[in-house]
Amino acid sequence: MKDIEKEGFGRRDFLKSAVAGGAVAAAATAAVVTTQPAQAQPAGTAASGYAYLNLDEAAFVEAMVDHMVPADQYSPKGTDMGLAIFIDRALAGGWGKGERLYMQGPWKPGVPSQGYQLPLTPAELYRAGIAATNAHCAKTYGKTFDRLDAKQKQEVLIGLSSAKITFSDGLPVRVFWSTVYQTVIEGMFADPIYGGNRDKAGWKMIGFPGVIATHAQDIIKYRDKKFPADYTSISDMS
Amino acid sequence: MFAEAAKNHGYHPFPRPVANASRAYTNPDGSKFGACEYCGFCERFGCEANAKGSPLITVIPIAMRNPNFELRTNAWVTKVLKDSSGKKVTGVTYTNTLNGEEFEQPAGMVVLTAYAINNTHLMLLSGIGKPYDPVSQTGVVGRNYCYQTGAAAQLFFDGKHFNPFMSTGGLNVGIDDFHYDWNFDRAPHGFVGGYNLAGGMTHGRPISYRPLPAGTPQWGSEWKAASAKWYNSAMIISSSGSVMANRYNYFELDPNYRNAFGLPLMRMTFDYKPNEHKMGQHAAGVINKIAKSMNPTMMNPAVARTEPWSVVPYQSTHNTGGTIMGTNPGNSVVNKYLQSWDCHNLFVMGAGVFPHNSAYNPTGPVGALAYWAADAIKNRYLKNPGSLV
Numbered sequence: 001m002k003d004i005e006k007e008g009f010g011r012r013d014f015l016k017s018a019v020a021g022g023a024v025a026a027a028a029t030a031a032v033v034t035t036q037p038a039q040a041q042p043a044g045t046a047a048s049g050y051a052y053l054n055l056d057e058a059a060f061v062e063a064m065v066d067h068m069v070p071a072d073q074y075s076p077k078g079t080d081m082g083l084a085i086f087i088d089r090a091l092a093g094g095w096g097k098g099e100r101l102y103m104q105g106p107w108k109p110g111v112p113s114q115g116y117q118l119p120l121t122p123a124e125l126y127r128a129g130i131a132a133t134n135a136h137c138a139k140t141y142g143k144t145f146d147r148l149d150a151k152q153k154q155e156v157l158i159g160l161s162s163a164k165i166t167f168s169d170g171l172p173v174r175v176f177w178s179t180v181y182q183t184v185i186e187g188m189f190a191d192p193i194y195g196g197n198r199d200k201a202g203w204k205m206i207g208f209p210g211v212i213a214t215h216a217q218d219i220i221k222y223r224d225k226k227f228p229a230d231y232t233s234i235s236d237m238s
Numbered sequence: 239m240f241a242e243a244a245k246n247h248g249y250h251p252f253p254r255p256v257a258n259a260s261r262a263y264t265n266p267d268g269s270k271f272g273a274c275e276y277c278g279f280c281e282r283f284g285c286e287a288n289a290k291g292s293p294l295i296t297v298i299p300i301a302m303r304n305p306n307f308e309l310r311t312n313a314w315v316t317k318v319l320k321d322s323s324g325k326k327v328t329g330v331t332y333t334n335t336l337n338g339e340e341f342e343q344p345a346g347m348v349v350l351t352a353y354a355i356n357n358t359h360l361m362l363l364s365g366i367g368k369p370y371d372p373v374s375q376t377g378v379v380g381r382n383y384c385y386q387t388g389a390a391a392q393l394f395f396d397g398k399h400f401n402p403f404m405s406t407g408g409l410n411v412g413i414d415d416f417h418y419d420w421n422f423d424r425a426p427h428g429f430v431g432g433y434n435l436a437g438g439m440t441h442g443r444p445i446s447y448r449p450l451p452a453g454t455p456q457w458g459s460e461w462k463a464a465s466a467k468w469y470n471s472a473m474i475i476s477s478s479g480s481v482m483a484n485r486y487n488y489f490e491l492d493p494n495y496r497n498a499f500g501l502p503l504m505r506m507t508f509d510y511k512p513n514e515h516k517m518g519q520h521a522a523g524v525i526n527k528i529a530k531s532m533n534p535t536m537m538n539p540a541v542a543r544t545e546p547w548s549v550v551p552y553q554s555t556h557n558t559g560g561t562i563m564g565t566n567p568g569n570s571v572v573n574k575y576l577q578s579w580d581c582h583n584l585f586v587m588g589a590g591v592f593p594h595n596s597a598y599n600p601t602g603p604v605g606a607l608a609y610w611a612a613d614a615i616k617n618r619y620l621k622n623p624g625s626l627v
Contacts, residue, residue, distance in 0.1 A: 206448065
């Protein structure tokens with residue numbers, strides 16, 4: 001069962017920290033638990049608890065963030081840090097819709113130094129990239145990414161990050177991977193109000209004290225000394 | 239650490255100057271500054287303490303005290319209008335971005351104060367001044383586009399606490415020995431211009447700042463361990479170098495792509511040339527020499543950029559050229575008072591007037607030139623409208 005509350009993320013907390021319209025919708029359906037297998041969900045419709053990701057995509061993203069950010073002495077695992085929720089909200093929101101991208105043709109492949117040149121919004125890129133990666137996994141291992149063992153997942157992610165994997169439908173793997181990687185990093189270290197970095201676990205991992213800091217005295221006092229951070233996020237200030 | 243190492247090599251380190259108030263201060267115009275809090279959110283953000291010298295504090299509020307001043311927001315200027323002779327401007331066309339309504343605003347004088355690049359775009363859209371053509375090397379609007387170049391090393395010191403999140407815009411120590419010093423003979427190194435070097439960090443915001451030794455995995459427990467270990471124990475030495483004008487670095491109106499108003503976008507053609515590559519190699523050599531002498535536990539050495547310029551990684555935000563200043567209409571867009579050669583009641587402010595990009599960010603001279611032009615407008619032009627040279 002995929003139940004957000006059972007994964008340690010209370011409904012109250014979810015509502016409290018919900019800032020995006022999509023997240024409010026997600027909270028409203030969070031109590032509706034689905035037991036459907038991933039394949040039963042038609043592509044393009046949102047799975048329960050997510051505003052953008054369908055069940056196949058949610059399974060991919062959850063498996064990926066838990067592989068990339070395993071639970072250890074430094075932080076809880078990716079889904080427990082809210083990374084999948086962060087990514088879902090980002091994809092459902094203005095960034096995923098390409099609000100700040102120039103999205104008019106004519107479309108040309110361009111060269112890497114010209115940056116993002118795709119006719120896809122970032123959310124569409126994510127969707128197409130997950131499908132293409134799962135197609136690669138099905139061909140190579142006979143199952144989708146989320147059902148691979150840790151060694152196989154590692155092989156796939158290294159294949160994506162080094163562009164050794166190519167997508168037969170022409171989707172540029174480097175653009176997909178750099179977008180995916182950036183969202184994982186942002187989910188780790190963005191303010192918790194955006195859904196990731198839950199309990200400031202990403203900040204605690206490295207020792208970043210957070211927002212609004214008055215260090216005019218500290219900068220002398222803690223010169224070459226460890227700073228005893230009182231981790232502060234946006235919602236702590238309001 | 240950097241200062242000591244630089245001194246040991248015979249260089250002349252100094253604290254980098256910044257336009258931040260270190261304590262509460264009221265300037266001669268009555269703008270009130272608070273004290274900098276070293277919050278680490280200086281570049282890219284407004285200042286919560288009002289400690290940062292910016293037009294938001296030092297210019298616009300002062301101008302708004304004048305009863306005849308109006309700041310019209312949500313107004314997107316699409317064109318500067320000329321009279322039938324083409325020798326004078328008569329106003330601007332703008333669109334109210336809240337409802338799409340287009341207005342014509344008559345004016346006795348127009349001063350372009352958009353960003354340097356946007357000023358160039360407006361000049362091209364308005365057909366004022368001859369557009370630059372790189373093939374025939376004629377025309378002036380859009381020429382001399384210049385950027386900056388740099389190289390950087392990351393140094394890792396096991397057990398040190400740099401606390402990068404306690405920072406102000408220029409919490410750095412710099413050396414200028416390869417920029418200001420004309421005794422530094424560039425000839426053996428094959429470049430003109432110069433660069434400055436600085437050691438230290440300007441922020442510790444972890445999405446963009448997490449230095450890791452080369453070869454660290456990009457994810458997994460090993461990545462997390464390295465991130466936790468080095469975030470607070472790394473420092474940077476970086477260079478900022480000049481870029482010289484080149485006939486093939488320029489702006490023009492895009493033949494294909496249009497903006498929301500149906501007007502052509504501006505197209506930038508740019509790459510680093512051998513002069514920048516050679517300067518980068520020299521800078522990387524000096525950075526690595528200083529860095530090694532500081533005995534870091536590990537370091538990612540500085541490498542000169544030689545690959546094509548890319549829009550993808552952040553490199554610098556300091557663009558110059560496009561509406562350059564010069565001695566005659568054949569070589570420039572504006573005269574030394576930032577007055578258009580073509581229309582004497584049109585003035586163009588900003589870094590677009592620089593014929594090349596110096597090693598330093600150009601904000602200081604941009605402000606100084608604006609005051610210089612304002613003085614000429616007020617004390618000379620208004621009394622006797624016409625060319626100031």
